[in-house]
Amino acid sequence: MNIGSVKDLKELREQWTANLGKQKMRILVCAGTGCVANGSLKIYEAIKNQLESHNVFIPVELLYEDEATDRILPPVPVGMVKSGCHGFCEMGPLVRLEPSGVLYTKVQPEDVAGLVEVLISGREPLQHKLYSHPVTGETYALEREIPFYKYQTRNALGNCGKIDPEDIREAITHGAYQGLGQALTGLTPEEVCGEMAKSGLRGRGGGGFATGFKWEATRVADNPEKYVVCNGDEVDPGAFMDRSVMEGDPHKVIEGMAIAGYAVGADQGYIYVRAEYPLAVQRLRTAIQEARKFGLLGKNILGSGFCFDIKIKEGAGAFVCGEETALLASIQGERGMPRPKPPFPAQSGLWGKPTLINNVETFANVPAIIINGSGWFKRQGTEKSPGTKTFALTGQVANTGLIEVPMGITLREIVFEIGGGIRNGKKFKAVQIGGPSGGCLTREHLDMKLDFDSLVSAGAMIGSGGLVVMDEDTCVVEVARFFMNFTQNESCGKCVPCREGTKRMLEILQRAVDGEGRPGDPDDLEELALAVKDGSLCGLGKTAPNPILSMFKYFKDEYMAHIIEKKCPAGVCNALATYTIDAALCKGCGKCGRTCPVQAITGVVKKPYVIDPAKCIKCGACIAICPFKAIREGK
């Protein structure tokens, strides 16, 4: 069915909304990657079976058809939807009820009968399946009241978890393609770029580059052939917001890209999705097909004469392909090696043609800006970084998950309100923000307002928005080593500072955690880090030293302890551990001596045994075996 005009779109939306309204209740089972992994599809089937047996299930499919009006509906028709990710994957599988807003967590097949039972009888929700705060122990029935959700403002993620991402009609009833319609009929391309500029939207892919400026630069580039590319590579480990948007609300991305296509004068778009996201690829494929079917992609969209179509390109496993020029090379079927800029993609991108490249979340913000106006957007967040930003909150916090908050929120609110504080009663130590290219924020930053610029001045960066919370048991030197290992593996190997420099920085950090640090290491490491930061060709290398520099800035003594005293203050680095037998506790049973793989423990039966530290390889076997807990690990 081809939707021929904006008016048709509106009528359809109204009709579908009215029809869908016949459901008195709606059950949304999360079918995001996380919940699917936890078995949510089985839950969906089970609930559906239960509803059918109670004869209250009403297939959504029916409601879109006009005949549905003539059908005799059950007294309380219940609809069911497989939704995208709600962001609270750790609590999955999630089941959400509408209109009540009740959220069930960790639903298991055996819970389903009871769940449906209370639903139909209208009794109080099942207490033990509701969310209970891991720190306070308080239980919440309604999703919006759970602290994890309460402090969020969900725009880009607005529909994620609320609609069936595989059904374009669901999206349309939630306003999809309304922004595209408005742009096509009410604004010139120049005006669209102008709105983007006025909104102050900055790229969500990490750099925070002004989106309107980029659009305008592509628009004015003189070439009949142009492209729009969506960067869905989301390579930052520990980040999954783009994935959630692509899986949970793909039409928002498609709509954003189509608006961009109109604004810059492109008729072909590409979405580059990383290979590790098969579900996102599948959802996007379905969404594109459906959009084409309704004439929302393709020729003469909404009767405006504007043509735009989208192809999906799957990545093949390379972090560096998140970098825009590498990504373009990869789309062209080449090795994903970045190239120097200028020329910028806006001047010479895919196959040398002007190309607009934006992040998934950036595109997802576009429709709402067109619908609500740039002023609406600008009012949220901070002056220089308006709007909301998604973050993936992970690590040692009570509540992990995907959140969307206004820019300018403090770290404290994120970690302690939304995240519910540190797990297991440990102390907060730092937050690693921006993944391997970012840096740490420590206690002193807890009340800093987070936005693009404040983070850069703190020596970190927003990156794609990964927030890994670290508690007192985390060794920052080990974390720096971990990130350096990552960047050195993922470096494309083109330019010298990054290819060789990351390898040598890793070498030095490895020495530190192995207890082989040398006195000259700190100076060499810092000098190398600064040279690599300055000298590298692309953002990967330029930001690779950030975790080290950040470590030098905030945790230098911890690093020096590794080098000089050969100690790991956090007690993490195995090689720096020392094992001793407490003579007072040792009963001389000799078990440890027999267990030690390198015969480091000697002694005479019934007398205290001793460990020869020179021989000990720190395997920990003796600790595990000693029946009297006489062996200690010190770090």
Add this chain to the structure above:
Amino acid sequence: MNTLSVDHQTVAIKNEKSLLELIRNMGIELPTFCYNSELSIYGACRMCVVEIEGRGIVASCSTPPAPGMKIFTNSPRVQRVRKTVLELLLANHDRECTTCEKSGHCKLQELAERFGVRKIRYGERDLKLPLDTSGKSLVRDPNKCILCGDCVRMCWEVQGIGVLNFSNRGSKVQVGPAFNKNLAEVDCVNCGQCSAICPTGAIVVKSEIDAAWTALHDPTKLVVVQVAPAVRVALGEEFGLPAGEIVTGKVVAALKKLGFDKVFDTCVSADLTVLEETHELVERLENPADLPLFTSCCPAWVKYAEHNEPEFLKHLSTCRSPQQMFGSLVKKYWAKEMGKKPEDIFTVSIMPCTAKKFEITRPEFTTDGIPDVDLVLTTQELARMIRESGLLFHQLEAASFDTPFGFTSGAGVIFGASGGVAEAALRAAYEMISGKVLEQVNFEEVRGFQGLKEAAVNLDGNEIKVAVVHGLGNAKKLIGKIKTGKSFYHFVEVMACPGGCIGGAGQPVAVEKAVKEARAKGIYHADILSQLRKSQDNPIIAKLYEKWLEQPNSHEAHATMHTKYITRGRITGEDIQLLTSKHQQKLDVAVCVGTCCYLKGSYDTLQELMRRADQAGIGDQINLHATFCLEGCSQSPSVRINEEIVGGVSPEQVDSVFTSKILNRSQR
């Protein structure tokens, strides 16, 4: 104002494409590894960094100048990056300068010295990769590669071949042929341009100096040497003389002092080539199907054509290259005159060229196992021998070539520059066809460094159209145009090296184009200085015909001065096994899916064969595989049945071939 400042000095921006260009024009020699004016911008080595106020560190090679920039070329940050880059590169490098082929010409060595890197604080190279000594011309040592990518871009952008590329990523990146193959196993044409541009000793010319000394020291051998035209305008550079200075007399003197018994001039055989080739052209003019005629004096181009253009091989002149004509002259004729057996004469050539090292090993150029040319030394190798022997080159008294192969025309000399062969041929063709004397011998249109040069000569109303290309990438483009009928020429000169042989990979290292330009100037100057300007006027040539070769393109000349070409697979690789027979008496059937055959539909041939085999129920008796080239490309699609290669097996032909060659040999 359209100005910027560099180290507090205000400079106007002209039309420089990059800061590097602008700053170098000011006389500040910014260091680089991966920048080369003839190649695309790569921006990887980060040696060329400068600091721009407000923007920080940028690579000058890939940053265009903009008004108002405040640039610093030696700030502490700049110095830190440069030194770190050098130190990092050296840490991962097999540092064996004292025994390295490249020592003294190595950019890495030079810059490490220039920036005073005295200590390497990081670990050693942990990966020891094997050397590739398989080729006749080059040796690759990946342990010395700094991954600047110059060779990769050279082989692809200039030569259009793409033998070398990167593999892996991160600190595991390597540069080399596909699947870590050796150069001898792939379609490398031995042009050596990769080695010429390599800033380190990672690709070097295979040295034959030891073999040369052995021959010189062998009292039983008469050691004869020929000197190619381009050598005489470049060798001086190795001894501090300006590029392009003609040092012919000194070269001859040096060779004599080194102990060569006879010193001859390759230009003589170049003159001979002109006559043979021009005659061939004139004959072919009769039959337009044989046109255009391509030159064949560049062995890298010949090998390229054998790999890539099997259908064009019949358009290549059958003339041997001047080097090989010379070898024939010496070993087949002059030897007799001297009363020597060919094996008692050892012929050496001094060449600007690495491909010539390969050429002498081609079986066509050996007679009864004895090569016509025994050894090729490059200009650089000769320089090294001169240094080794302690000769003070610039002080040498000029000497003259020996007779009988010591007198040449200017036409023979210009062979050394791109366009020279064409010009020499035009000088001959004009007189041959029109019977008139050519007064104005210069054909400026075919000189210079443009990728494609064209000229037309009017011969009494008949126009002869000539094209000249250098760099095989340009040749590839031109052939494309000829194939699609977009262009037509009678005569096409192809030289693999940019600028022709003066830019050969055996010449002294010449990174700047200006050096090559000076050499070309030297070549054309030598032409003007010659008493005779046309090959056909060279009295020695007349004598050669009189004494030995009868006349151009005679039967005799054909036997010794001409050659044949073979087709070579472009792609080598394991076969794809499709059916494996366990039968005792199996039939081995290989269908070629190499480039030519595939384009002619060999995939369908293969399908058809499989279908027929199934139909006949003999699938289990056939060992069927797809192979990448049976080297029968000119009659593609090719199929090999046991040992026999059958050409022209188009899908339609399968039926008859199957019945006649396969079915009757099977068990049913």
Add this chain to the structure above:
Amino acid sequence: MDTDILTEEPQAMIPRRRFEKVNEIIERNGKLQAVLIPILQEVQAEYRYLPEEILTYIAMVLNLSPATVYGVATFYAQFSLEPKGKYVIKICDGTACHVRGSDPVKDAIRKRVGLKEGCPTTTDLKYTVETISCLGACGLAPVIMINEKIYGQMTPQAINIIIDKLETEEGDAK
């Protein structure tokens, strides 16, 4: 799908079927460099690795130098020039998984399937174990993926249960 080729057809037919498949893949995608990566992805899905001769063939058909194709095939982590196991176990070692203990999980898996130091694949070509940077299911850290299926909140103990299950399924299939 792989298994039915293995069971239904005599050995000799396998390469042939696959070669036809390669051609099909190329025909479907086209012959431009822009589709090189999709072609390699599909071929790898078919063979579980990229055999040299097939890469050479692809280079030939796409009119690319084999070195270019080799360069691309060795750049991306997804591609393997060595045969991979029937079960490819990817252990996420992204930040979120790392801080929640992906290392012990990895050690447990390698030990369980009996992998030797430095080898990614078991000698019987049954298991390939690799690490990967993030599977995007960080909320369930630590996460592993076996073929296409994701398993969250892994522990060294859970590994054994999962692999036991794989082994029984395997046994049933036989």
